[in-house]
Amino acid sequence: MTPGDDTDSGMESQDGRFYGFSRSAFWIIFSSSIILFAPVIFEVERVQMEEAQRTQQKQMLLGPNTAVSGGALPLMPPIRH
Secondary structure, eight states, X not given: OOHHHHHHHHHHHHHHHXXXXXXXXXXXXXXXXXXHHHHHHHHHHHHHHHHHHHHHHHHHHHOHHHHHHOOOOOSSOOOOO
């Protein structure tokens, strides 16, 4: 056995510990971010679905041009000559 063999096994041991630590740290960060951001993503999706439903309901009640323009309800109907 040469003196270089001892340092190589020590380096391999350090590399293995660092690899194990980095895997654990990555898993903790990844799973925590999913737990923290999943409710935000679901809430944004819910709000978008509600808006789409409101737009569709408005389009069904008032006609297609009103829902697209997004304008307020007309106060007076157009005058026909």
